[in-house]
Amino acid sequence: MKLSNYVEKCTRSNLWECPWKKGRLTHFFLFTLLSLFSATMYGQEVRVTGNVTGTDGVPLPGATVLVKNTSNGTQTDFDGNYVIEASSGDILVFSYIGFTTQEITVANQTNIDVILAENTAMLDEVVVTGYGSQSRSTLTSSVAKLDTQVLESATRSNPATALQGTIAGLRVTNTTGQPGSTPEIVLRGGTNFSGSDSPLILVDGVPSSFYALNSDDIESMEVLKDAAATAIYGARSANGVILITTKSGKSGKSSINYKYRYSINKERNDQKYIGAADHINYNRQSVAWYREATGDPGAFSAFLDGNHSAATGNNATNDPFTTQLLTSDNQYLLNQPGWQSIPDILNPGQQILFYDNKDVGDRIYQTSESKDHYISFDGGNEKGTYYLGLGLLDNDGLTLGTGFKRYSGKFSGSYKISDRVKINSNILYSHSNLSLGGLGNEDTVFRRFQGQAATSRTYDSNPDGTWSDQYAPGQNQGFGNPLYYQDKFVRKNLEQRLTASVGLDWNPLDELKLSLNGSHFTINDHNESFNKAYRVGSNTGPLRTGREASVSLNRTLRNQLTGTLNYIESFGNHNVNALVGAEYYKDNIFLSGAGTRNSPTDLIQTLNAGAEANGIPSTFESEQVIVSTFGRLLYDYDNKYLVGFTFRNDGASRLGNNKFGFFPGASLGWNVHNEDFFQNSGLGKTISVLKPRLSYGVNGNVSSLTPPGQRDYTGNYVVFGSYSGQGVYNGQTGYANSGLPTLDLAWERSTTLNAGLDLSLFNSRLNLIMDVYSRDIKDKIANLTLPYYTGFSSIRTNNGTYRNKGIELQINGDVIRKDDFTWNLGATITSNKNYVVELPENDNDLNRQGGTLIWNPETGQEEWVGGLQEGQRYGGDLVVAFEQESIYANQAEADADNGITDEYVPGASRNQRWAGDVKWVDQNGDGVINNLDRKVIGRTTPDFIGGFNTSLTYKNFSLFVQTDFATGHLVWNHIRNKGYAQTQGNLEQPIEVLDSWTPDNTDTDWPRFVFVNGTKNVWRGSESVGSLQTEGNEKFWEKGDYLALREVTLTYNVPTEYFNDVIKRLSINVTGTNLHYFKSMSGDTPEVGGVQYGEFPVPKTITIGLNVTF
Secondary structure (H helix, E strand, O other), X not given: OOHHHHHHHHHHOOHHHOOOOOXXXXXXXXXXHHHHHHHHHHOOEEEEEEEEEEOOOOXXXXXXXXXXXXXXXXXXXXXXXXXXXXXXXXXXXXXXXXXXXXXXXXXXXXXXXXXXXXXXXXXXXXXXXOOEEEEHHHOOOOEEEOOHXXXXXXXXXXXXXHHOOOOOOEEEEOOOOXXXXXXXXXXXXXXXXXXXXXXXXXXXXXXXXXXXXXXXXXXXXXXXXXXXXXXXXXXXXXOOEEEEEEOOOOOOOOEEEEEEEXXXXXXXXXXXXXXXXXXXXXXXXXXXHHHHHHOOOOOOOHHHHOOOXXXXXXXXXXXXXXXXXXXXXXXXXXXXOOEEEEEOOOOXXXXXXXXXXXXXXXXXXXXXXXXXXXXXXXXXXXXXXXXXXXXXXXXXXXXXXXXXXXXXXXXXXXXXXXXXXXXXXXXXXXXXXEEEOOOOOHXXXXXXXXXXXXXXXXXXXXXXXXXXXXXXXXXXXXXXOHHHHOOOEEEEEEEEEEEEEEEEEEEEEOOEXXXXXXXXXXXXXXXXXXXXXXXXXXXXXXXXXXXXXXXXXXXXXXXXXXXXXXXEEEEOOEEEEEEEEEEEEEEEEEEEEEEEEOOOOOOOOOHHHOOEEOOOOEEEEEEEEEEEEEEEEEEEEOOOXXXXXXXXXXXXXXXXXXOEEEEEEEEEEEOHHHOHHHXXXXXXXXXXXXXXXXXXXXXXXXXXXXXXXXXXXXXHOOOOOEEEEEEEEOOEEEEEEEEXXXXXXXXXXXXXXXXXXXXXXXXOOEEEEEEEEEEEEEOOEEEEEOOHHHOOOXXXXXXXXXXXXXXXXXXXXXXXXXXXXXXXXXXXXXXXXXXXXXXXXXXXXXXXXXXXXEEEXXXXXXXXXXXXXXXXXXEOOEEEEEOEEEEOOOHHHHHOOOOOEEOOOOHHHOOOOXXXXXXXXXXXXXXXXXXXXXXXXXXXXXOEXXXXXXXXXXXXXXXXXXXXXXXXEXXXXXXXXXXXXXXXXXXXXXXXXXHOOEXXXXXXXXXXOOHHHOOOOOEOOOOOHHHHHHHEEHHHOEEOOEEEEEEEEEEEEOOHXXXXXXXXXXXXXXXXXXXXXXXXXXXXXXXXXXXXXXOOOOOEEEEEEEEEEO
């Protein structure tokens, strides 16, 4: 009989009836010994304790610890600790959302610490959500996570640039290349009729911004997109939420990390211009053609014989331009390099002398480089952690006097007072200097200064014709020599930002956590300016000595107090995560400014040196308060059926009689791949993850009170009305009502329905996240135009319902997975359209507000397009233009159309067509070219946006490439088009003019170049945005489609065995950013749709980087 059978028989029967009849007491003792022996052999139950952390040493709260093939399990507490009863020989299964599961066999040990490796599959990642974090496997709302690889290598004066093309649904547009500037960020089309509004930016839970934030301080960045995800942030989250988590210390290790990046920045110069000789010929001819078309034979004579760019009245030494009639007195200049002469196109009997300044466009540029240092110290143990990061960025801008310098510091620490109480603190500080240069705004710099004629003078001439070292001023400070004016306008900026927070976490129970957090955010922005004395026209011209000085100090104070109670527990297969909280938020802003003028010297640049005040000194202060309660409930059953519910109740001081709003959100998800029937079907071999999602939620939008184009704080007064100064009369300042009160204004609410699908194939090698959404902005707050007799132009009111509809797709795939070679590809693509659903009743069809009246050839009727019309797409981005049929090749062809009346050209040409001008399409065939003869040609917002990325690693080498694209939008490049129209008088012309109509070039689709757009070939109205977008020549609108090679990084990781563990990591990288645009547009900045007056293009940058960890 086997021993085990014997024991079993004895336990089932009476002890005294065992096979051995004698010595029953002996038998009993033998049985006892055998039982103990059996227990020893088959496992003695022990109490196992331990700690579960990630590879970075951070504890993993809520990790599951389970005895394999049993229901005996537990979860780690908030510090990653666990206790479980197990027997020797049992297998413990450690699992955590977003990490690879690990199994460990219990031997004789009573303490088992486990380090789980992060699962890099996109659908298994952990994402930060509102007031917590969650695995994507149980996530039911729409949340995107930035791959922080894009933050590692490139020099970034603003980390928001890393979002371009990387997050589905998020449009990030670089509107300027000025260092430090924040790009335009719009999620899912925004909530304004204009398709703008930026998401709420939270840095470690504190309302903030990207400006002056060091990208090396960032640990992760998530974007909450649908209302179910953002509703917990209530009144400020209608436009989405970007959560930025900064780095913190890691328990169990200490390290020192140093990064250095050196970058060289280069200009793009995609805008091409003609040379000096062509400038003279085309401009002189253009004046003659203007005179002919207007019937004014003496028009613009100064531009033919004065001191202008193509005129012959400049002198030989110091006038703004070098053009002059060739005479015996100045012919000596032909002996100097660059001087030449050509026959006058209007009078070939005389020669025009000039200097061909081929580098005139480069005068705005300076040597541009950046140096970026960052050092960090981090570490910790079971009692506490710390992280300290210090940064210095010195980034020269491309143009004269521009740049951005930032000193940054970041500290975070945590300490366990006891096993159940922990305190933490976080400090972010930046000290920055933003230098915008003294040349003026970007339009002035890139259209007026860079776009000057190649006949411009840079230096005064010596008597022998050589150049002196004296810069020539040029015409004036807005259109002159940038090298002369670069130091005449002193602009100083100092900004300090501080974010400080302190928190307390208390666990009264293992599954219950109480958190209290207080934060303070402040901005002190100090600006000084001083205008030195300067010459106008030439170095012998008038000396302007206004010497205006000004100073401003702007201060922002934000205080926030947040308390949450979080309960996490599992009941068998039921998992519950419940949170409730309350929050108090106060925002205060203070503005001040003063100025003086007529200082006696350039050497004293302070206000007190001025002889008199320049304007009236001013101060301003305003604040708003939001008080809130909120909550969240997450539930899942066996990781199959997922439910989420959030709510927030906000009270906003900005509103009058409707201060409080309730904003709920709900979401559902189903992990189909965890179902038995799915696994049994065999689909599990191909489909790793299949999770449909559905969510619905409501957001408030307190920022919508602020009128478009105004500072946010002005929204504090909209509901209550406002008064403003009306000037000084009889020694007293007069005030009058300037804004009507609307105390019954209701909350603007955004309701979003979102359907999503998470799909992973081939053992998580191919991952897809797709979302389809429809967002209704109800009780939309917008301006409503009022009749003139009211004395007010408009009033903010609840102005209907606005809708965003779109689809987002994010794809990521591992093409190759090998130990020494990996290749990953990723892509995002988004399409969004904005619609007007409902508007207040008025007398117009579809309750139209605004719009453009045109003729529709298909219906044979007049039709309003654009503006706001019920049931139609938002029309503010619609481009309406005159259609160019052809160019009149000769005068006979033009005369044949003299019966057509053109209402836009000068009176002398209303019924006189000219060779070289545009033959317009008469849309309604009435023989009159007027406002009805326009058509819709496109929109200024893209149809599709997105990006592609790829990363390859081979042994110690890695290559990363990031691109972004946009298609379907139109761009009006006013640098090119204004030069073609020559409405300034001395601008250089784009190279397209070389293909324009002339008597020798009649087979072309480019109209003749007529001075000051005299025959309205380029645009037919004014130069305002609204007019150019509705009254331009379609020929001069360009497709903005582009694919940008945004980043290419090659990295080599030096093997650390060479350093005897002194160096833990050493990598060297070479990075190129903004290397190339694949585009057809003539200018530098294709991503900015609509009218571009003069944009500061992003530079091409080459960076060499070093990253070392000790």
